[in-house]
Amino acid sequence: MKLIPSFGEISSKTKDAFKRFPVTISWAILGTLFTIYTVESGDFDDIFYGKIILTFILGISWFIAARFFEEQFKTSKEWFMVIPFVFMLAFYFHLPSDKTRFNNEFIIRFILYFISGHLMVFVAPFILKWNKSAYFNYLKSVFVAIVRSLFFSLILYLGIVLALLAVKHLFNVDIKGERFFQIFIICLGIVNTWIYLSDFPKDIHSQIAIDYTKALEVLVKYILIPLVILYLIILYAYSLKIVINWNLPKGWVSYLVIALSFLGFIIQILINPIQKTSDSRPIKRFHPWFYYLLLPLIGLLFVAIFKRVNEYGITENRYFVLVLALWILAMTLYMLFSKHKRIRVFPLSLAAIALVVSLGFWGAFSVSTKSQVSRFEKVYNDIKNTDFTTTYQKKDQLRSIINYLNKKEAIDKVAPVLGYKPSTAFNTKSSWQLQSKLMDTLAIKVTDKPADKYRNYHYSINEFNMLIDIKGYDLLKNIYLGNSGNKKEKTIDKYRFSLQEESNIIAIWKEDELIGNINCSELINKLKQQDKNYNIDSSLMTLEKEIASLKVKMLFKSISMPNPNKEDKNYMVNANTYILIKENAE
Structure with a gap:
């Protein structure tokens, strides 16, 4: 198959592609035009338009898969194209309301549906009919189509951009920056999709002649299989270390095992049509030894x-890792004991799982929320039973759970444990304020100082709804004190403020004359006695002093200190502060 066809071939294939995929290409054109409109009108970042754009993006792969599935039937099943359209409508109306931001749950759900749709493209023509040679050729066609469409789209985009830049600089024509983004959208949305769809043969199941190139064999034999062997050596060596030291495995090992499994499955797909006839021992013996x-x-x-679930409960990430582990186990057993060993089961089962785990009480979002609420109840009751006095580590665990539930907009799920709904009790629209007020209301006391791994040497106040009393002062300015920034940024009128190196001394200069210092050591010592680093009471972050003929008030928004190995490093590295001054104070 040629990578770069002739213009006539492209033109012919383009017409055939539209006849074969009219719904998909029309959908891509509408989505592209709509996205261009939002860029032109300045509404590209608007949540309402964002929902529509996401729906258009999601629909392309699902319409392609639906068309491929429909082609398996001898008689036309045009009505089948309604199914992905209904799915797109359901996805759109399940997205958050127009005035709500996209939270992690909706982003993850979109990614799952996006992955599922593309996996269905890899397997849709072979759901009802199976031929391993035709399937191998189909996957090869998909890969070539992806490379070719991206290559053509990129070349076209770069060519047009260079032409526009030439016109802009040679003829002094004003070309808006949005035009380059709009051209990118056209190349990706229309050109890329159209060329991609023009590369698929009509009779997919009749393509059974295997053309297994030498380059592909070299890739599998000398690169991919050696990588598998390398991963196996590393993981078995680590397993031996665990047995010798009698330690539980680190959580990071999960990702390496999953990566190894996916690499092995990809190799299995690549060698499937030639494994029994190949002269290469690594290829022939890859199954079943892998x-x-x-x-x-x-x-x-x-x-x-x-181990991680037992310590920290289930989150979406751990849920997905667990589901992938179960899927890998199922695929391994299938390849070992099934008589058929049809490799379409890899993408088909994974696509189905991506859909299933996004919905229902069994889904990732529901299970993770219930797990963290249960964990909150356990940790909260443990702290409550000790009169709300506990270790810093346990308090940090509770804070982490609250932060997690708050990000999921599920903080009210702990109402049965607390006896009240946090969102109602604290009456705030700020999610940050909500979790801060909840932690402050619990008034948990710690019995120890945080270890370095729990310490945060950055202190800050809560600026939301903060009022600054300016009575008795003439000027107010927000100033950053540290090594960065110029003198003008640290100056109010004719007074300049500077933080002395490795100290808590803030020097005050009137023009080029030093008129006094403010020592912040006492403030720093009080901060280090706190068991939290954020939402500090503003009174603890405030200093007032009279110097010569100047009255100064400093309200620190944030203070950063070095993370020391020694206790004597109690100095400010930088600080962000409001400074109020009044001259000729009596």
Whole structure:
């Protein structure tokens, strides 16, 4: 298959592609035009338009997959194209309201549907009919189509951009920056999609002649399989270390086992049509030895996952890792014991899982919320039973749970434990204020100082709804004190403020004359006695002093200190502060 076809071939394939995929291409054109309009009108970042753009993006792969699936039937099933359209409508109306930001849940759900749609493209023509040779050729066509469409789109985009830049600089024509983004949208949305769809043969199942190139064999034999062996050596060496030291595995090992599994499955797909006939021993023996060697590592994967779940509960991330572990185990057992070993099961099952885990009480979002609420109840009751006196670590665990639930907009789920709804009790629209007020209301006292790994040497107040009393002062300015910034930025009228190096002394200059210093050491010592670093009471971050003929008030928004190995490093590195001054104070 040629990578770069002739112009006539492109023109012919373009017409055929529209006849074959009229709904998909029309959808891509509408989505592209709508996105261009939002860029032109300045509404690209608006939540309402963002919902529509996401729906258009999601629909392309699902309409392609639906068309491929429909082509498996002998008679036309045009009505089948309604299914992805209904799915797009359901997705759109399930998105948050126009005045709400996209939270992590909706972003993750979009990614899951996006992945699922693309996986369905990889398998849709072979759901009802199976031929491993035709499937291999189909996957090769998909890969070539992706490379070719991206290559053509990129070349076209760069060519047009260079032409516009030439016109702009040679003829002094004013070209808005938005035009370059709009051209990018056209190339990606219309050109890329159209060229991609023009590369698929009509009779997919009749393409059974295997053309297994030498380059592909070299890639598998000398690059991919050696990488698998390398990962296996590393993981088995780590497993031996665990047995010798009798330690539980680190959570990071989960990602390496998952990466190894995916690499092995990809190799299996690549060698599937030639494995039995190949003269290469690594290719011929890849199955079943890879799967036998993978089984113990899957056990290691489950141990690592359940260790983290037992310590910190289930989050979306741990849920997905656990589901992937179960899927890897299922695929491994399938490849070892199934008679058919049809590799379409890889993308098909993963696409189905991506859909299933996003919905219902069994889904990632519901399970993770319930797990963290249960964990909150346990930690909260432990602290409550000790009269709200506990270690810094346990308090930090509670704060972490509250922060997690707050980001998920599920903080009111802890109402049965607390006896009240935090959102109602604190009556604030700020999510940051909500979790801060909840922690402050609990008034938890700590019995120890935080270890360095829990310490944060940056202190800040809560600026939301903060009022600054300017009575008795003439001027107010927000100033950054530190090594960066110029003198003008640190000056109020003719007075300049500077933080002395490795000290808590703030020097005050009148023009070029030093008129006095403000020592912040007492303030720093009080801050270090606090068991929290944020939402500090503003009174603890305020200093007032009279110097010569100047009255000064400093309200620090934030103060940063070095993270010391020694206790004597109690000086400010930088500070962000409001400074109020009055001359000729009596």
